Amino acid sequence: MAEIKSAVQLAMEKTRGLVMDDKEKRSLALKELAAGMKTMYRRYREGLADDDETREQLDALECGNDEKRKIALDILTDEFEAADDISGMGPLFSFIGFVIDERSCRELKAIEKACMEELERIKGTIRSHVTEDLAASGISGDSVEPNVEAWSTWKDASSEIRRTFRQQIGKWKEGLS
Numbered sequence: 001m002a003e004i005k006s007a008v009q010l011a012m013e014k015t016r017g018l019v020m021d022d023k024e025k026r027s028l029a030l031k032e033l034a035a036g037m038k039t040m041y042r043r044y045r046e047g048l049a050d051d052d053e054t055r056e057q058l059d060a061l062e063c064g065n066d067e068k069r070k071i072a073l074d075i076l077t078d079e080f081e082a083a084d085d086i087s088g089m090g091p092l093f094s095f096i097g098f099v100i101d102e103r104s105c106r107e108l109k110a111i112e113k114a115c116m117e118e119l120e121r122i123k124g125t126i127r128s129h130v131t132e133d134l135a136a137s138g139i140s141g142d143s144v145e146p147n148v149e150a151w152s153t154w155k156d157a158s159s160e161i162r163r164t165f166r167q168q169i170g171k172w173k174e175g176l177s
Contacts, residue, residue: 030067030071033061033063033067033071034071034074036061037058037061037068037071037072037075038075040054040057040058040095041075041079041092041095044091044094044095045091045092045095051094051098054095054098055098058098058099065099068099069099069100069176072095072096072098072099072100073096073173073176075092075095075096076092076096076169076173077169077173079092080092080166080169086115086116086119086158086161086162086165087116087119089112090112093108093109093112096108097109100176104172104175104176107172107175108169108172111165111168111169111172114168115161115164115165115168118161119158119161122154122157122158122161123148123154126148126151126153126154126157127146127148129153130146130148130151131144131146134146
């Protein structure tokens with residue numbers, strides 16, 4: 001009588017001779033490392049881990065500083081592209097600061113500061129224009145607080161600042177390599 005084999009047994013028989021070579025093992029290890037660092041960042045961003053705990057976790061990783069820095073910079077790019085609001089990216093820049101040298105950290109903070117100042121300057125200018133437009137329409141007073149983010153001029157200006165900021169970060173990253 002024939003033996004009935006389960007799907008798992010059949011799969012095990014077909015894959016018995018397969019093994020990973022060193023390149024595949026290295027690739028898998030890097031993917032696992034990247035996933036671990038993303039998890040660390042998300043915990044840090046959400047306030048579930050403080051600066052010291054995050055630094056300890058990064059230091060405990062079994063890889064070189066260059067690999068940590070490359071993965072952190074990839075996280076920077078991914079998170080920056082996915083974020084809607086640049087002003088809420090402080091935790092991201094702090095996390096990146098854990099894996100880069102002091103000079104590079106100062107440069108990144110300077111880029112961030114310049115971007116935030118430009119955003120605030122543009123927001124103030126648009127706010128005053130919106131307030132003037134509302135006043136011309138008969139809407140004025142101390143209780144009128146325009147929602148600058150809802151105006152198309154803000155969206156256009158914010159998009160332009162974001163594009164410029166992305167270019168500055170790109171140049172900064174190239175300088176690290």
